[in-house]
Amino acid sequence: ISLLMATNFISNTQAQSRNNSKDDLQSLSDDFDDPSTLKDWMRIFETEQTNADQLERFDISQTRKGWMVMMPYSSTWYMDYRGILVYKQIKGDFVVTSQIRVARRGGDGAPRSNYSLAGLMIRTPRQVTPQTWKPGGENYIFLSLGAANRPGSYQFEVKTTVNSRSKLAVTNAGTPMAQIQIARIGDDFILLKKTPDGNWNIHQRYRRTDMPAELQVGLTVYTDYSTASRLQPLQQNTQVIKNGRPDLVAGFDYVQFRRPQVPAGLNGKTLSDPRAVSDAELLQFLGDYALSK
Secondary structure (H helix, E strand, C coil), X not given: CHHHHCCCCCCHHHHHHCCCCCCCCHHHCECCCCHHHHXXXXXXXXXXXXXXXXXXXXXXXXXXXCCEEEEECEECCECCECCCCEEEEEECCEEEEEEEEEEECCECCCCCCCCEEEEEEEECCCCCXXXXXXXXXXXXXXXXXXXXXXXXXXXXXXXXXECCEEEEEEEXXXXXXXXXXXXXXXCEEEEEEECCCCCCEEEEEEECCCCCCEEEEEEEEEECHHHHCCCCXXXXXXCCECCCCCCCEEEEEEEEEECCCCCHHHCCCCXXXXXXXXXXXXXXXXXXXXXXX
């Protein structure tokens, strides 16, 4: 799996050493050096009792030392389709950051099945089982890296879903690796990215007044929308598809959680509104500044 040959452009130890020791979210962070921390991550298929583990490979520091590696079966997140989420429960404001690298299954290069990506995701918890599930209940935001509507090329996909109505945007990435960050400050959600040859930039902003204080915050992977979408949502959500064309291997170098330190001058402003708060003002406390004091 050639993604495992990648060279880090920020080491997990460097990222972790920047944690604020007084931050109450620090203990949730993971630099993926210890395989035993796999048990600290919750899984949607377990939480919602589907008994359908849609990951063919899932380990910490075994496939590659110091990385979490996920290789999904065909699955997707769209409208009522529910895919893979490896997460922790976070209450209140937070900043979550990870470094992600993606590749196709058979070697280096971008995935060749459509909508095959990996990223950071936040989601409103659902108290459902396959027996009590009803459509219209998905609420989430994610930013991911991989191949979206142009298989074989690297792209970013950003998506916001309200009551299972999904709106997405796809942009060129041109890289197999990026740092991705999502910040929640009240009802405002800021999504950022940084490629190896660039600086942090604001990718998207959302205002989501519907999201509760406590959210599922973590990592998602999905692949082969063409196959997954042939099933009805509840079918796709509750089974492992083994006859599809999945083409994604994703590596996560670290995940860091921390509380945002918003400058006093921005208190009370609508951070999701670029007319009220500029990108430059957000980058005064997000991006690299959210990785250190």
